[in-house]
Amino acid sequence: MITFHHINHVLNPLILKISFFLIASNCIAESCQMSYYGPVPEPDPGQPYNKYYWVKSAMEKLRSGRLKGAIISFLFTHVCSAEFDGPLGMENGDILDSDLSSSTMAGTYYRASQARLNNQGAWCAYLYDLTPWIQVNFKANVSITGLITQGMHNANRHVMTFRVQYGDSTSSLTDVTTSSGVQLFTGNSDADSHVTNRFSPVLHAQYLRIVPVSWVSGNKCCMRFEVLGCR
Structure with missing residues (x-):
């Protein structure tokens, strides 16, 4: 099984972030399983005592489709450049x-x-x-x-x-x-x-x-x- 641990060795951090969002979206649609090895995401400022809140919140937004616009905005802002156009x-x-x-x-x-x-x-x-x-x-x-x-x-x-x-x-x-x-x-x-x-x-x-x-x-x-x- 290919994990994010393997991907991290071949993709730079920017591509890793994009891969996380795209693969997460696909896996929700396909009901597949994912493995993630790496640092625990920082907690949301509004939830200082629950360091898993960010992951839970992100996955809930992906599932509901509310993160779609954010992903598109992220891609436009951070990916489109002379290297990617x-x-x-x-x-x-x-x-x-x-x-x-x-x-x-x-x-x-x-x-x-x-x-x-x-x-x-x-x-x-x-x-x-x-x-x-x-x-x-x-x-x-x-x-x-x-x-x-x-x-x-x-x-x-x-x-x-x-x-x-x-x-x-x-x-x-x-x-x-x-x-x-x-x-x-x-x-x-x-x-x-x-x-x-x-x-x-x-x-x-x-x-x-x-x-x-x-x-x-x-x-x-x-x-x-x-x-x-x-x-």
Whole structure:
């Protein structure tokens, strides 16, 4: 039988904590048995004379489902980082065409759904759109750790600098900022190279909007991208 004592030798403390919650949840559902070898959890401050209260309380919450939100919050807060993230679905299509929108498009072949990383095309805003943007609706709150951007395939059309906005509704988007104000991200200098920008701290939002600030003079504002993070 594999015990938490064995797991502790191969997983770091963070993963051990996550494993405890996930395996505990699964075992309650499957009525399986668990063994735990390790230090007794500290007692809850409200129960100073019962050092097993925390375990009992946690298991009761798991059984009732009340701990589900706490587990999800824990994973978002502590796990999603550059070490644990992955593409959220621009390139592979997990993000649907209907989840993408933009301020304008230069034509049918330049609509927002063409902005997928490594696509043989790009999203391009209307030539006279001076405040272009492209937006993703993840349809749920996700953790967003970064962006990978490209220009338009085989063309001298790329975004050189951009801002990023995020939020849980399109009416309350917030700019990513630094201590000195709105953060300006460095984009691309050619058509096809990947440029990765990371967010610190990680963003938590349903909507992500990329707002180009500068692009190749005299050409349409065009780009492709992938979003990095955790669902």
